[in-house]
Amino acid sequence: MPSKLRKVAVLGFRSVGKSSLSIQFVDNQFVDSYDPTIENTFSKVVKVRGQDYEIKIVDTAGQDEYSIMPSQYTMDVHGYVLVYSINSQKSFEVVRSIHDRLLDLTGEVNLPMVVVGNKTDLHREREITYEEGKRLADQWGALFLETSAKRNESVADVFSQLVVEMERADGNAPKDSNCAIQ
Numbered sequence: 001m002p003s004k005l006r007k008v009a010v011l012g013f014r015s016v017g018k019s020s021l022s023i024q025f026v027d028n029q030f031v032d033s034y035d036p037t038i039e040n041t042f043s044k045v046v047k048v049r050g051q052d053y054e055i056k057i058v059d060t061a062g063q064d065e066y067s068i069m070p071s072q073y074t075m076d077v078h079g080y081v082l083v084y085s086i087n088s089q090k091s092f093e094v095v096r097s098i099h100d101r102l103l104d105l106t107g108e109v110n111l112p113m114v115v116v117g118n119k120t121d122l123h124r125e126r127e128i129t130y131e132e133g134k135r136l137a138d139q140w141g142a143l144f145l146e147t148s149a150k151r152n153e154s155v156a157d158v159f160s161q162l163v164v165e166m167e168r169a170d171g172n173a174p175k176d177s178n179c180a181i182q
């Protein structure tokens, strides 16, 4: 079976770990240094439920509530990863404004999306509870995961669960909710 191409945009405030999540997923490594992104693309083939998917990840520049979102961030994009950092209330607020702008830009009311609370290893600095993150995602009909790009916790789940969600949006509803990634 030929692999299906799925384009995913990773969006969020500056320094929340968008690049780190992408690099951890694609290359299985964590870089401690901080190098602001302009825009990067990564690609990885994963198998979900026996089907190969080539996931093309667009790692975008950090946004804030005043940024004008470039329309190419939604061009041919099948799914979205909206990242905040659990130790930053500000980054949580920015996720809300990015979500609003995505709906405006696409004209959709519901998009295949995972809301990600990253940096769970910094639990002593936590400002956003798990419940707050989950509540926001539920409100949007989005998936929710907390991750640590540093410790490689739940990083692959972000992309495998999003694949299932993108398939569902395509009308290919899965028969069961188990999600295996190989």
Ligand SMILES: Nc1nc2c(ncn2[C@@H]2O[C@H](COP(=O)(O)OP(=O)(O)OP(=O)(O)O)[C@@H](O)[C@H]2O)c(=O)[nH]1
Pocket: 012, 013, 014, 015, 016, 017, 018, 019, 020, 021, 031, 032, 033, 034, 035, 036, 037, 038, 060, 061, 062, 063, 118, 119, 120, 121, 122, 147, 148, 149, 150, 151
């Ligand atoms: N402790 C911890 N640090 C992290 C984690 N993820 C990323 N970082 C650090 O946070 C900083 C920013 O990470 P990036 O991945 O560059 O963040 P970004 O969102 O791509 O940043 P921009 O390109 O500015 O938008 C870096 O110093 C990373 O090492 C994590 O899960 N835990």
